[in-house]
Amino acid sequence: MEPVVRLNRVSKRFRELEAVRELTLEVEEGEFLTLLGPSGCGKTTTLRLISGFEVPDEGEVVIEGQVVDALPPFRRNVNTVFQSYALFPHLTVFDNVAYSLSIRRRPRGEIRSRVSDMLERVGLADKARNMPSELSGGQMQRVALARALINEPRLLLLDEPLGALDAKLRRAMQLELKHMQANLGISFIYVTHDQEEALVMSDRVAVMDSGRLQQLGTPAEIFERPANPFVAEFLGTANFLEGEIEAAGAGRCRIGIADGITIEAEETPSLVTGDQVLATVRPQKIRLSLDDPGAPGAANTFPATLKEVIFEGVLVRLLLESAGGIGLEAQGLPDALPFAYQELVPGQRMSVHLPPEAVLVYPR
Amino acid sequence: MRRAAYRSSRLGERALTAFALLTFAFLYAPIAVLIVFSFNDSPILVFPLSNLSFKWYGELFSDGDLLRSVANSFLVAGGVVPLTLLLGVPLAFALDRFSFVGKALFERVMLVPLIVPGLITGLALLLVFTQTGFRLSLVSIMIGHSIFVLPIVVIQVYARLRRFDRSMEEASLDLGATRVQTFWRITLPNIKTAILGSALLGLTLSFDEVAIAFFLTANDNTLPMHIWSMLRHGITPQINAIGTITIVVSILLIVVSLRLLETKK
Amino acid sequence: MTSEAAVSGGSAAKALRRKRLALFLLCFGPPFLYLICFMILPYGNVFQYSFWKKELYTVAAEFNWENYARVWTNPLYRTVLFNSLEVAAIVTVCANLVGYPLAYFLAFVARKHRTLLYFLVIAPLWTSFLLRVFVWKLILGVDGIINGVLIYIGLIDEPMSIIIYNRFSVCLTLVYIFIPFVALPVYAALEKIPREYVEASMDLGAGRWRTFVRVILPLSIPGVIAGSIFTFCLSFGDFVTPTLLGGPSGIMIGNIIIGQFGAAFDWPFGSALAVVILLVVLAMIALAAAAEPRAKARIA
Ligand SMILES: Nc1ncnc2c1ncn2[C@@H]1O[C@H](COP(=O)(O)OP(=O)(O)OP(=O)(O)O)[C@@H](O)[C@H]1O
Numbered sequence A: 001m002e003p004v005v006r007l008n009r010v011s012k013r014f015r016e017l018e019a020v021r022e023l024t025l026e027v028e029e030g031e032f033l034t035l036l037g038p039s040g041c042g043k044t045t046t047l048r049l050i051s052g053f054e055v056p057d058e059g060e061v062v063i064e065g066q067v068v069d070a071l072p073p074f075r076r077n078v079n080t081v082f083q084s085y086a087l088f089p090h091l092t093v094f095d096n097v098a099y100s101l102s103i104r105r106r107p108r109g110e111i112r113s114r115v116s117d118m119l120e121r122v123g124l125a126d127k128a129r130n131m132p133s134e135l136s137g138g139q140m141q142r143v144a145l146a147r148a149l150i151n152e153p154r155l156l157l158l159d160e161p162l163g164a165l166d167a168k169l170r171r172a173m174q175l176e177l178k179h180m181q182a183n184l185g186i187s188f189i190y191v192t193h194d195q196e197e198a199l200v201m202s203d204r205v206a207v208m209d210s211g212r213l214q215q216l217g218t219p220a221e222i223f224e225r226p227a228n229p230f231v232a233e234f235l236g237t238a239n240f241l242e243g244e245i246e247a248a249g250a251g252r253c254r255i256g257i258a259d260g261i262t263i264e265a266e267e268t269p270s271l272v273t274g275d276q277v278l279a280t281v282r283p284q285k286i287r288l289s290l291d292d293p294g295a296p297g298a299a300n301t302f303p304a305t306l307k308e309v310i311f312e313g314v315l316v317r318l319l320l321e322s323a324g325g326i327g328l329e330a331q332g333l334p335d336a337l338p339f340a341y342q343e344l345v346p347g348q349r350m351s352v353h354l355p356p357e358a359v360l361v362y363p364r
Numbered sequence B: 001m002r003r004a005a006y007r008s009s010r011l012g013e014r015a016l017t018a019f020a021l022l023t024f025a026f027l028y029a030p031i032a033v034l035i036v037f038s039f040n041d042s043p044i045l046v047f048p049l050s051n052l053s054f055k056w057y058g059e060l061f062s063d064g065d066l067l068r069s070v071a072n073s074f075l076v077a078g079g080v081v082p083l084t085l086l087l088g089v090p091l092a093f094a095l096d097r098f099s100f101v102g103k104a105l106f107e108r109v110m111l112v113p114l115i116v117p118g119l120i121t122g123l124a125l126l127l128v129f130t131q132t133g134f135r136l137s138l139v140s141i142m143i144g145h146s147i148f149v150l151p152i153v154v155i156q157v158y159a160r161l162r163r164f165d166r167s168m169e170e171a172s173l174d175l176g177a178t179r180v181q182t183f184w185r186i187t188l189p190n191i192k193t194a195i196l197g198s199a200l201l202g203l204t205l206s207f208d209e210v211a212i213a214f215f216l217t218a219n220d221n222t223l224p225m226h227i228w229s230m231l232r233h234g235i236t237p238q239i240n241a242i243g244t245i246t247i248v249v250s251i252l253l254i255v256v257s258l259r260l261l262e263t264k265k
Numbered sequence C: 001m002t003s004e005a006a007v008s009g010g011s012a013a014k015a016l017r018r019k020r021l022a023l024f025l026l027c028f029g030p031p032f033l034y035l036i037c038f039m040i041l042p043y044g045n046v047f048q049y050s051f052w053k054k055e056l057y058t059v060a061a062e063f064n065w066e067n068y069a070r071v072w073t074n075p076l077y078r079t080v081l082f083n084s085l086e087v088a089a090i091v092t093v094c095a096n097l098v099g100y101p102l103a104y105f106l107a108f109v110a111r112k113h114r115t116l117l118y119f120l121v122i123a124p125l126w127t128s129f130l131l132r133v134f135v136w137k138l139i140l141g142v143d144g145i146i147n148g149v150l151i152y153i154g155l156i157d158e159p160m161s162i163i164i165y166n167r168f169s170v171c172l173t174l175v176y177i178f179i180p181f182v183a184l185p186v187y188a189a190l191e192k193i194p195r196e197y198v199e200a201s202m203d204l205g206a207g208r209w210r211t212f213v214r215v216i217l218p219l220s221i222p223g224v225i226a227g228s229i230f231t232f233c234l235s236f237g238d239f240v241t242p243t244l245l246g247g248p249s250g251i252m253i254g255n256i257i258i259g260q261f262g263a264a265f266d267w268p269f270g271s272a273l274a275v276v277i278l279l280v281v282l283a284m285i286a287l288a289a290a291a292e293p294r295a296k297a298r299i300a
């Protein structure tokens, strides 16, 4: 089936700056796709290329099979929830939501019933006569959503819609949005720089950096198998170990890190002996024990010195340093650690184990 | 709230307050004098005052020249306001939305007529009009006034546009409104008060202007020009009555226009 | 396929740019042309005219410096010119001496009725200039209020004539007119000073006076400059006040100019005098433009 929107090698420059480079992306009917990336990576620009506020320098944007590069925003069947909400301050909540219907000159009765339904749906039926300035952040957010959905667009663009809300409301709204999207069957392109939010809400996530698509995949794929060190780091991998492949074969490879520490990992087909690589491990995957092995011992096990213990409530973070000054971070749930974290003392020696299946290797 | 933290000393504060009150007295006593004398019965302006009387006001309404000059002033201001809005609002829009070579210079030069004494603007236009054979009339006064009202309109509307959040226009386009619809339904309502406020200011300023009109008047006097010629012939108490009316009307208009120009927080 | 896409993207961008240019020209063009025709050209034309020569009943378009020579060599005109500069300077200083404390009062002392007081400061700006000048005739005149009151209470027997029709009455009236012109921009500048600066200064042990001199005053200089420019330029070129209240010793350059355009009918000479005013205005703007960054630099 024809995707709802397709970006075909789209590039956009602002003078020297390439905000979006050769971006190719498709969004399927009813899909929740998230654009994830650090500030300034081109997420908003990508949305604006789709909604029609920017015109690509190269490439094309296809919405429902039609090349829309020459179409102004008001001729595209796409609606946007703006980051600042952009509610019209001189119109009531009702008139804000009714705006696009009244632009299209729908009969008054139809407008009234559709807007009331929509306000009901977002739980703001009692605020219809209020001005936007009289609403809370979460309520404004719902009005913006209602206003964008009233047209029943095939595709809704949301630019960090929860950015201005506090953490608790944010979590509640994440689920609410997700459910609403599933019920309506509308495709969402959702922008955020919060990786957790992206993982919670999306069917697929597109990770961007400096205008380029870094990886496109399901939340599990991008979390478990980041395509490159950038994605790995953006999704929370804290440990990067530089090394060289010493041996590879039979689905395994051995990487020399420093001072006799070697790590075994699953083989990456493109890498051969002698390649300079970066090995990564998530802090949660590191296994620790209190007995000091003295020297690098069994596969992937080596000693380290505890530098600092950081207690974060649900989580304990341990900062370690092993031979050759390699810094490592390990994390665990307080109750799931094989020792009582309260008794740890900085300076004490510990044994570190990196499970081979948890080590991901990238060329350097 | 924060403001309270920096305070002058008690004594200093009292001294400043006293000084400010004196200054306000200095600013408003003359206006009070004008008003009080306009109700004074005596035909010559002498102290002490005699009886309360409205006769000078009564006389105004039988003075044909005066009434004509008021009508002329309305004609001039009634031309200046739409003219400067028609030119000034798009100009403010262009300054807000576009950058171009020499913009900073243009923004400064545009303000020059506010600093140049009115008689220079008046005589400069007079020279051009006579050289090109353009007959002096109320239209020439209108053009003269527009030169200093225009920057006022532009400053006010430009300032408002700069505060206006452009993502609201994008939201409107996004919701299916064309650019023209967006302008009428979203942009205009949000800058409306700035436009109305500066229109009222333009109206009062044009109504009171004398220096430019001095050079560009042919036969039809505006109200200030009429007062000016009355003053040259000696003081009459009627002037106080006219003055009281114009000042009261001006102040009313200012109250309204300042309300409109006020920033909504 | 890709190259085609590239073309379609590029051409849409080009069409958009063309539309924007059209919109710009539509918005900017008419007011720009209007200002060229009725502001730039007329001001420029005054320069040209000032080099022409008056003949009996006409003006000869022959370039000559005579008008300017006359401004400088004729002692009458030179005196009037310097008198005008002096009056403008005195008025600027006095208006600042009154207007600055008033603005300071509004910004830092007045708490309860700030909006009302602010309104009271600016309202006179928009009310009839002519009438507010005229009213001083009623106050200072020989039959005026001051004389009337003084005679009534028996302090003097005969009306004093030294308080009107001289430089004093002109300066007093102009100060009266221009106090709001100074107070308004100074207040705007004081308003903008972040309270943290002031508090930080007090916090660091600077007294009130030192805080004022080292922090508040420098930060308010742009307002003082703006107000002073308005006051200096507009009072320098005023003719209404000296005509109504000036008398022989209060004549200013504006009187001479209107004379040239009236009875004397020497427009080229009047234009030369107007150019003098324009040059003073431009010099003031240049001076302000030079002073402002320096004031800012001192703060930073
Ligand atoms: N109109 C513009 N003119 C010039 N540069 C722009 C413009 N819009 C965006 N940019 C630049 O393009 C780059 C990408 O911007 P974009 O707004 O798409 O980033 P973003 O991923 O949305 O970032 P954020 O998370 O901070 O919102 C940035 O470096 C930005 O400065």
Ligand SMILES: [Mg+2]
Pocket: A043, A044, A045, A159
């Ligand atoms: Mg963004």
